[in-house]
Amino acid sequence: MIKLIRKSLGSLIVFFNWLFKPKQIKRTHDQQNQINEQVKGLSLYQFHGCPFCVKVRRQIHRLxxxxxxxxxxxxxxxxxxxxxxxxxxxxxxxxxxxxxxxQWLYESSDINQFLEKQFR
Ligand SMILES: N[C@@H](CCC(=O)N[C@@H](CS)C(=O)NCC(=O)O)C(=O)O
Structure with a gap:
């Protein structure tokens, strides 16, 4: 039962996230290519319906x-x-x-702060 509620809430969060996607920042072609190179060493361990992961995925999308x-x-x-x-x-x-x-960085707020500092 708890699992079902968590799953439904997760789906709802994912849906609203999709509906209200943050605006992406725009870069020149060269700047974006440079960023693409810089993020090659990064990977986010996460899962689809986790609200804290949605928070970080929004930041990743925005940046x-x-x-x-x-x-x-x-x-x-x-x-x-x-x-x-x-x-x-x-x-x-x-x-x-x-x-x-x-390095393994936990905590959604710390991850978002790190990304903001590195890539904004
Ligand atoms: N304060 C953490 C909370 C993260 C969290 O609770 N994640 C859940 C999934 S939504 C989890 O991994 N739980 C497993 C555990 O805590 O062992 C953050 O903001 O990243």
């Missing part, structure tokens, strides 16, 4: 960032990666790979 999304409910290996390397199965979590270093 126009082609960050790869890894659904931990649909792909067991992403869940295992998150647990073994990040430390816990809590989403959203941003995997940040830079200069052969990997």
């Amino acid at each position: 126009n960032l082609p960050i790869s999304l890894r659904d931990v409910n649909q792909h067991q290996h992403y869940r295992t990666e998150l647990l073994n390397q990040g430390g816990k199965v809590k989403v959203p979590c941003l995997r940040i790979e830079k200069d052969n270093n990997v």
